[in-house]
Amino acid sequence: MAMAIPRPRGVSRKWVYLIAGVVLLGVLMLFVEDWHQLWKISSTPDNVPIVAMIPLVVFFTWLGVKQMKENDRLIDQLEADPQAAKTSHRKTAPWRPGWARELHVWPYLVRVEFLAAVIVTLILFVWSITLNAPLEEPANPNLTMNPSKAPWYFLGLQEMLVYFDPWIAGVVMPSLLLVGLMVFPYVDSNPLGNGYYTWKQRKFAVGMFMWGWFMWIILIIIGTFIRGPGWIWFWPGQTWDHNAVVYDRNIDLHEYLGISGMMGKMIFGGIVVGTFYLLGGLFFHWLMTRNAFEKKILARTSILQYLTFQFFAITVLLALPAKLILRLSPLHIKYVWVTPWFNI
Amino acid sequence: MADEPNGKPPAGDGAGRQPEEQADVNKLLRASSGLPEGQIEAQEVRSVGVAGKVREQGTALAERAKKEVEAYKDPQQTQLWKSIFRVSHDRSDPRNRSLAILSNVFLHLHPAKINRDAVRYNFTWGMGGITFYLFIVLTFTGVLLMFYYHPTKIQAFRDIQYLEHDVPFGKLLRNMHRWAAHLMIITTWLHMFRVVLTGSYKRPREFNWCVGVVLLVLTLLLSFTGYLLPDDQLGFWAVTVGTNMARATPILGHEGPFGPQLGMTAFNDVRFGLLGGSIVDANALLRSYIWHCIGIPLVASIFMAVHFWRIRKDGGISGPAPVMLESEMKPVKR
Numbered sequence: 001m002a003m004a005i006p007r008p009r010g011v012s013r014k015w016v017y018l019i020a021g022v023v024l025l026g027v028l029m030l031f032v033e034d035w036h037q038l039w040k041i042s043s044t045p046d047n048v049p050i051v052a053m054i055p056l057v058v059f060f061t062w063l064g065v066k067q068m069k070e071n072d073r074l075i076d077q078l079e080a081d082p083q084a085a086k087t088s089h090r091k092t093a094p095w096r097p098g099w100a101r102e103l104h105v106w107p108y109l110v111r112v113e114f115l116a117a118v119i120v121t122l123i124l125f126v127w128s129i130t131l132n133a134p135l136e137e138p139a140n141p142n143l144t145m146n147p148s149k150a151p152w153y154f155l156g157l158q159e160m161l162v163y164f165d166p167w168i169a170g171v172v173m174p175s176l177l178l179v180g181l182m183v184f185p186y187v188d189s190n191p192l193g194n195g196y197y198t199w200k201q202r203k204f205a206v207g208m209f210m211w212g213w214f215m216w217i218i219l220i221i222i223g224t225f226i227r228g229p230g231w232i233w234f235w236p237g238q239t240w241d242h243n244a245v246v247y248d249r250n251i252d253l254h255e256y257l258g259i260s261g262m263m264g265k266m267i268f269g270g271i272v273v274g275t276f277y278l279l280g281g282l283f284f285h286w287l288m289t290r291n292a293f294e295k296k297i298l299a300r301t302s303i304l305q306y307l308t309f310q311f312f313a314i315t316v317l318l319a320l321p322a323k324l325i326l327r328l329s330p331l332h333i334k335y336v337w338v339t340p341w342f343n344i
Numbered sequence: 345m346a347d348e349p350n351g352k353p354p355a356g357d358g359a360g361r362q363p364e365e366q367a368d369v370n371k372l373l374r375a376s377s378g379l380p381e382g383q384i385e386a387q388e389v390r391s392v393g394v395a396g397k398v399r400e401q402g403t404a405l406a407e408r409a410k411k412e413v414e415a416y417k418d419p420q421q422t423q424l425w426k427s428i429f430r431v432s433h434d435r436s437d438p439r440n441r442s443l444a445i446l447s448n449v450f451l452h453l454h455p456a457k458i459n460r461d462a463v464r465y466n467f468t469w470g471m472g473g474i475t476f477y478l479f480i481v482l483t484f485t486g487v488l489l490m491f492y493y494h495p496t497k498i499q500a501f502r503d504i505q506y507l508e509h510d511v512p513f514g515k516l517l518r519n520m521h522r523w524a525a526h527l528m529i530i531t532t533w534l535h536m537f538r539v540v541l542t543g544s545y546k547r548p549r550e551f552n553w554c555v556g557v558v559l560l561v562l563t564l565l566l567s568f569t570g571y572l573l574p575d576d577q578l579g580f581w582a583v584t585v586g587t588n589m590a591r592a593t594p595i596l597g598h599e600g601p602f603g604p605q606l607g608m609t610a611f612n613d614v615r616f617g618l619l620g621g622s623i624v625d626a627n628a629l630l631r632s633y634i635w636h637c638i639g640i641p642l643v644a645s646i647f648m649a650v651h652f653w654r655i656r657k658d659g660g661i662s663g664p665a666p667v668m669l670e671s672e673m674k675p676v677k678r
Contacts, residue, residue: 004527046526046578049526049527049632050527052530053530056530057534058532060469060534060537060538063466063469067466067467068541073616074667075667078667078669079670079671085669088665089666090666091664091666091667093460093461093464099460100460101460102457102458102459103458103459103460103463104438104441104445104457105441105445105458106436106441106442106444106445106451106457107453108463109454109463110445110451112470112472116470116473116474116477119478120477120481123527124481124520124523124524125516125520127518127519127523128519128520128522129516129519131523132519133518133519133522133523134576134578135505135508135574135576136576136577136578137576138501138575138577139501139575139576139577139579139580139582139624140580141575141623143577144581145577145578145581148581148582148585148644149581149585150582150585150586151571151582151586153528153529153564154528154568154586156565156586157589161589165592166588166589166592166599167593167597167600170588170589170590170593171594171597171600172591172594173591181557181560182554184540184545184546185546185547185549185550186550188545188546189676190544191547191668191673192670192673193542193546193668194543194544194546194547194662194665194668195542195543195544195662195663195664195665196542196543196544196663196664196665196666197541198543198667201668201670202543205540206541206542213537213540228352229423243647250480250664295672296670296673300676307387342601
């Protein structure tokens with residue numbers, strides 16, 4: 001959007017983005033009805049880590065992307081000039097002939113570690129002196145907290161309860177997430193980008209991970225800042241009304257089509273889920289074959305690797321946002337597949 | 345005494361001094377008096393007698409003490425120092441720098457030398473190391489907290505209040521434990537993020553990545569089990585919400601698919617096993633405490649040992665490695 005506006009000479013793109021960001025933030029601020037509520041959520045002691053995590057994630061993403069760009073530029077140069085590729089030391093870090101390629105850990109690394117430990121200790125002391133750990137009333141099983149929330153790092157799972165039944169959101173999805181993380185190195189058949197930041201050479205793998213990573217963070221943010229009493233959706237800045245009643249009629253997909261009868265529902269749901277897997281598979285296959293480079297990597301991928309990836313990608317990376325959209329959309333879809341034993 | 349020839353033990357020397365030392369003392373005496381050898385002997389002859397002998401020995405002892413004190417100004421030459429630190433910390437010697445790492449049990453996780461660019465903060469972000477450091481901080485503050493805490497329904501909440509209001513630095517201690525735990529989760533995630541961005545999970549480090557995923561789970565579980573321990577509304581309901589999901593475990597939970605068909609009830613399913621009961625109560629508090637303070641830290645320590653060991657065995661940290669070009673991809677080995 002910012003690109004379309006002609007920018008005066010001498011104004012760098014960075015400034016355009018910055019100003020656009022500030023303007024956007026200002027516009028968003030106009031929608032805040034209840035600043036006190038916003039402050040109350042963000043300053044709840046156990047939410048402070050999430051508030052701190054957001055800038056940290058932004059900073060480290062920027063730091064990673066910056067190095068990706070630098071390395072990608074270097075890769076471009078070396079690919080254009082095979083002679084330079086033979087002599088270059090192939091890093092963006094400065095290098096001169098005669099410099100030792102290795103440094104002594106004592107003191108060059110140990111001192112960095114020591115410094116890091118000192119800084120972390122200082123941060124912890126300052127944080128602990130200025131902010132108290134929460135302690136509420138003694139545990140009382142007869143007085144349910146509303147909203148009753150899991151610790152913030154599990155709010156992603158709790159938020160998933162809105163979209164899936166507990167056995168999927170609480171047990172199957174987290175297990176798949178972890179197993180999916182573990183198989184990640186085994187399905188990534190791309191040998192490039194081992195030990196250096198690069199986007200160009202690893203668009204697919206990095207993109208897939210970032211997809212999952214940001215999805216997880218967004219779910220946590222929704223669970224923390226948006227879900228209020230009764231786990232009702234309150235936009236940031238809206239008052240958490242404990243008496244709010246939301247007319248939220250959830251409808252199963254087959255009801256829209258007027259399918260009744262257990263057999264009909266089961267078959268219909270099976271077809272829907274099957275079609276979803278088919279389309280998802282086609283989508284990821286398209287991503288994996290969209291250019292010559294990706295095709296080259298795909299040729300190195302075994303059938304087992306391919307199928308494993310497809311399974312986890314569709315089940316975790318695609319099904320979750322798909323269900324999220326179906327549920328939050330005006331269609332209010334609860335289940336897509338209803339059977340006597342389980343509902344999805 | 346000074347007349348005694350070297351080699352014979354001096355008679356009547358209570359201190360059991362060795363002849364060589366005696367000779368040294370005499371030399372020192374001579375040097376300090378600034379007189380030639382003949383004269384000092386004449387002096388000594390003059391000062392024969394008990395008082396003279398005592399004075400003479402006193403002077404010698406003082407000189408000896410002075411000499412020893414001089415030696416202590418260089419503590420690295422003392423027997424005590426050398427028994428602890430086997431290596432001279434003389435910086436100019438590269439061998440010493442290597443030995444400083446190799447001969448130290450705490451530092452030997454490191455290699456002696458690393459890639460010159462690996463010490464740049466930009467590459468690793470230091471997140472793995474910081475995570476480990478936070479684990480140490482948490483162990484330290486956690487052990488101190490254990491001195492004041494009883495995992496019982498009657499005392500747990502009061503112990504936290506006692507910690508907050510009466511124990512010297514108790515509040516700081518509890519705060520530090522809490523915030524270090526939250527920070528550890530963030531640093532673990534950022535560490536994982538960095539490992540992905542640098543492709544460090546690739547061959548030969550695939551297995552170590554898996555160990556890392558297990559450590560991530562253990563970190564989350566450590567934090568989660570600690571959440572219940574203050575026995576307040578926050579922890580109680582968070583753990584209630586968390587463990588209620590276990591009810592729905594397929595096959596093993598009484599509300600999960602195929603659970604009831606296999607005879608699962610609220611009193612024998614996986615949630616019952618986690619809580620030691622059908623609700624979050626005294627047994628859950630005790631189980632949480634034991635998992636938090638003993639069970640998970642033990643398991644995590646084992647996985648950490650493997651994680652760190654494997655970093656070294658897999659060739660140290662992955663980079664910053666020289667960039668590889670597309671044209672240099674080797675055909676795949678099957």
